[in-house]
Structures are given as structure tokens and as C-alpha cells.
Amino acid sequence: MIELQEISPEKIGNKLPNIAREHKWLQTVWGITRPLDYLEKMQERYGDIFIADFASSPPQVIISNPKAIQELFTADYKLFQSSPGNQIIEPLVGPNSLLLKDGEPHLQQRKLLMPPFHGERMQAYGQLMRDITQQVMSKLTVGSSFVARPIMQEISLTVILRAVFGLKEGERYQRIRQLLTAMLDSFQSPLSVVFLFFKSLQRDLGPLSPWGNFLRQRGRLDQLLYQEIQERRTQEQFSGDDILTLLLSARDEQGQPMTDVELRDELMTLLFAGHETTATALAWALYWIHSLSDVREKLLQELHSIDIANAQLTEIARLPYLNAVCCETLRIYPVAFFTFARTLKTPMQLMGYELPEGLRLSPCIYLTHHRPDIYPEPKQFKPERFLERQFSPYEYLPFGGGNRRCIGMAFAMFEMKLVLATILSHYSLALAETRPLQPVRRGVTFAPAGGVRLVVKERH
Numbered sequence: 208m209i210e211l212q213e214i215s216p217e218k219i220g221n222k223l224p225n226i227a228r229e230h231k232w233l234q235t236v237w238g239i240t241r242p243l244d245y246l247e248k249m250q251e252r253y254g255d256i257f258i259a260d261f262a263s264s265p266p267q268v269i270i271s272n273p274k275a276i277q278e279l280f281t282a283d284y285k286l287f288q289s290s291p292g293n294q295i296i297e298p299l300v301g302p303n304s305l306l307l308k309d310g311e312p313h314l315q316q317r318k319l320l321m322p323p324f325h326g327e328r329m330q331a332y333g334q335l336m337r338d339i340t341q342q343v344m345s346k347l348t349v350g351s352s353f354v355a356r357p358i359m360q361e362i363s364l365t366v367i368l369r370a371v372f373g374l375k376e377g378e379r380y381q382r383i384r385q386l387l388t389a390m391l392d393s394f395q396s397p398l399s400v401v402f403l404f405f406k407s408l409q410r411d412l413g414p415l416s417p418w419g420n421f422l423r424q425r426g427r428l429d430q431l432l433y434q435e436i437q438e439r440r441t442q443e444q445f446s447g448d449d450i451l452t453l454l455l456s457a458r459d460e461q462g463q464p465m466t467d468v469e470l471r472d473e474l475m476t477l478l479f480a481g482h483e484t485t486a487t488a489l490a491w492a493l494y495w496i497h498s499l500s501d502v503r504e505k506l507l508q509e510l511h512s513i514d515i516a517n518a519q520l521t522e523i524a525r526l527p528y529l530n531a532v533c534c535e536t537l538r539i540y541p542v543a544f545f546t547f548a549r550t551l552k553t554p555m556q557l558m559g560y561e562l563p564e565g566l567r568l569s570p571c572i573y574l575t576h577h578r579p580d581i582y583p584e585p586k587q588f589k590p591e592r593f594l595e596r597q598f599s600p601y602e603y604l605p606f607g608g609g610n611r612r613c614i615g616m617a618f619a620m621f622e623m624k625l626v627l628a629t630i631l632s633h634y635s636l637a638l639a640e641t642r643p644l645q646p647v648r649r650g651v652t653f654a655p656a657g658g659v660r661l662v663v664k665e666r667h
């Protein structure tokens with residue numbers, strides 16, 4: 208791992224972006240505990256391309272300049288690796304995960320995983336998304352209050368378990384659901400997240416210690432996943448439109464199928480990347496819709512303009528204001544504040560800077576989305592901006608970009624729209640508390656503090 212001292216301009220004589228002068232431990236604690244404040248202050252002090260230094264990783268170039276992001280996303284992917292930056296999620300997803308692959312193996316695996324998340328195959332999951340939403344929401348009674356994030360997570364996890372595993376309701380399904388939720392919940396506070404950032408803390412000190420507890424939960428979950436894989440292997444025909452079926456029939460260039468461990472890691476990757484993210488985005492959307500009455504009114508008007516119960520799912524997904532609300536939700540507080548870091552395998556020129564090998568380049572989604580030159584009044588929630596103009600993929604990047612752009616982008620947007628349309632057309636909800644909500648760290652993502660408490664006013 209390179210150190211900041213090794214790349215100082217005095218030492219290597221090249222042109223580097225501004226380097227944050229604050230001590231690396233101050234930057235680490237500030238960045239973990241008050242990330243918004245840290246990012247905004249640093250950008251103010253050092254500009255839209257600057258070098259940050261954290262105790263847990265090599266120096267990082269934090270980028271919120273769209274031209275630089277464009278140069279990065281369109282550069283030859285062989286210049287970068289994302290696996291070093293993604294090591295922090297290895298304990299969850301395993302070493303064979305797409306997130307930890309680079310170069311040709313990454314490209315090959317992406318090709319295999321992409322199709323079910325697009326086009327007709329994805330749309331086949333649409334009715335499922337609506338039915339699951341109805342089923343989960345029907346447990347809520349009029350007059351009761353509920354916290355949106357876990358309820359949205361129940362919806363998105365059920366969707367992903369059906370789409371990825373083809374799992375039906377049953378005991379194994381219920382246990383997988385509980386264990387996965389408990390495991391992700393154990394990283395929800397800034398303090399517990401420290402265990403992911405620092406390998407030296409990852410010690411098994413028995414079932415009552417945080418890491419020991421995590422390892423035991425993961426062991427139990429793995430057992431269930433391997434049971435499912437084994438059972439599906441013994442089925443005569445791999446039939447079904449779920450992703451496990453697809454992966455079971457896949458062969459590599461030597462004609463070899465994926466091993467159980469490879470299958471487990473890829474399934475965990477999709478479960479991990481695919482449901483908490485969507486659930487958090489939905490919780491934010493419900494928060495904004497119910498805190499701004501004109502947004503809610505406009506959205507309801509649009510939804511009432513079509514026969515929601517009988518509309519084609521694609522017709523709902525094309526509604527312009529619904530789309531704008533989802534886009535603005537992911538702009539103002541993106542679920543991931545950063546794309547994956549790209550670690551330089553060789554030196555690179557970026558915007559005239561000469562960046563040495565080993566440096567990490569981190570496009571900052573949050574800061575880019577808050578540039579007042581692109582998004583006037585960036586702290587205001589205004590879906591209209593997405594009706595008035597189109598933003599380039601380097602100005603608007605909630606799903607990252609380039610060769611690592613999120614493979615679940617279309618799937619997540621489709622799900623967000625169908626879930627919101629289903630909830631809003633069947634329920635009148637209101638916020639239980641009126642105070643403004645801030646994003647807080649949940650693992651490697653950012654979610655609304657408290658999870659958004661809502662009250663069920665009416666059911667239609």
C-alpha cells in the first residue's frame with residue numbers, strides 16, 4: 208500500500224491535485240462519523256479533485272468534477288483494479304465475488320450475470336414485485352405506524368430471493384431472510400462499520416464478540432445456501448427463470464461448471480448489492496413524497512391519470528413524474544456516496560494531473576450531485592429538474608459508471624417505480640415525525656436516520 212509521503216510532489220516532481228493537509232486519523236474519524244460534513248468541508252478547502260488520506264487505505268483522489276469523471280469512465284479499463292478497494296466487503300460476499308474480480312474474469316462474469324436484470328427477463332419479475340408489495344403492506348393496519356426502511360427491505364429481499372434463487376415461501380426461505388437481515392443489521396452503526404474497515408479488528412473472540420457473532424451468523428447462512436445449491440444441482444433439469452438456474456447451467460471456456468463456493472459468493476453478491484440498496488432508496492422516496500405535499504399531489508395526479516390496477520407494468524415505469532421523483536431521490540442522497548474506488552495499475556494522466564501507480568481514484572457521487580452549477584439549489588428536493596433537462600452520465604451517477612456500472616440499475620429503477628405506484632395507489636400515508644432526516648452510514652451505504660416512520664391513514 209503506498210503512503211502519502213511517497214507521492215508528494217517534492218519527492219516525485221509531478222503535478223498532483225491538492226492534498227488534504229489534515230492528519231490522516233482526523234480524516235478517518237471525521238469521514239466515518241460525519242461523512243457529509245467531511246466531504247463538503249474538504250471540497251470547499253481543496254476543490255473538486257483532491258487527495259484524501261485515510262488510515263485504512265492508500266491515498267484517494269476524491270473526484271466531483273464531471274469532466275474528470277468522464278475521462279475516468281471512458282479510459283481503458285485495464286488501467287484500473289477495483290478489487291483492492293472492495294476488499295472491505297469480502298467477509299460478506301466471499302473472494303469469488305464479481306466485486307473482487309478485475310480485467311477479463313470480471314468482464315466474463317458480468318456478461319453472465321447481466322441478462323436477467325434487463326429487458327424481458329427483468330419485466331417478468333414486475334408482477335412479482337407488485338404482488339410482494341401488496342402482500343407485505345397488507346400486514347399493516349389503518350391507524351398503525353411503521354418504519355419504512357425494514358418494510359421496504361422485506362419487499363426488496365423477497366423480490367431478490369425469488370428472482371435470484373427462485374426460492375418459494377418456506378422454512379429455508381424464512382431462515383435465509385432472517386439471517387441475512389441480522390447480518391446486515393450488525394453493520395448499521397458507524398461504530399460497527401469500523402470492523403469492516405480495519406482487518407486487525409476482525410478477531411473471533413467468541414459468540415458474544417461482534418466479529419465472532421458475525422462469523423457464526425455467516426456460517427449458518429452459508430449452510431442454508433449450500434443446501435439450496437445442492438438440492439438444485441440434483442434436480443434433473445435446470446428449469447426456471449431465476450439466476451441460480453442460469454448460473455448452474457453456465458460453463459467456462461474449458462467447459463467447467465461453477466463450483467458451489469463460486470456460486471455461493473456470486474449469490475451473496477447479488478443479495479448484498481441488490482436489496483438493501485433498493486430498500487434504502489424506497490425509504491428515502493417515501494420520506495420525500497410525504498414531506499412535500501406538492502410532490503405527493505403531483506404524483507397522485509399522475510398515477511390517477513392511468514388505470515393503475517390494469518395498466519401494463521411498462522406503462523407505469525414510463526410515467527415521467529414518477530421517474531423524476533425516483534431520479535431526484537437518488538440524486539439528493541445517493542445510496543452509495545462513492546462509486547467503487549479504481550486503483551491505478553500504472554501511472555495515469557487525468558485532467559493534466561500525473562497520477563502515480565497505486566493511487567485510488569474515487570468518484571464522489573454525493574458531491575457531484577450537489578454541484579450548484581449543475582443542480583441549482585442542490586439541497587432542495589425538486590423532481591422537476593429531471594423533466595427540464597437531461598444530465599450526462601458524468602453529472603448524474605447514482606449507479607456509478609464505466610465498466611463497473613451497477614448491473615442492477617434497470618431492475619432497481621423498475622422495482623422502485625412499481626413498489627411506489629402500488630403503495631401510493633392503495634394507501635394514504637403520512638410522516639409520523641416532521642423533523643428533517645439526515646443520511647447515516649449503514650455498512651457501506653447511507654440510509655435515512657431512524658428509517659422513516661410513517662402512519663397508515665387509509666387503505667383504498
Ligand code: HEM
Pocket residue numbers: 305306317367476477478480481482484485488542543545546547548605606607608609610611612613614615616618619
Ligand atoms: C437503488 C438501488 C441501487 C443502487 C443505488 C446501486 C448502486 C451501485 C453502485 C454505485 C455501484 C458501483 C458502480 C461503480 O463503481 O461504477 C454498484 C455496483 C453493483 N451493483 Fe448496484 N445498486 C443498486 C441496486 C442493485 C441491484 C438491484 C443489483 C442486483 C441484484 C445490484 C448489483 C450490483 C452489482 C453486482 C455491482 C457490481 C458491478 C461490477 O463490479 O461490475 N445493484 N451498484
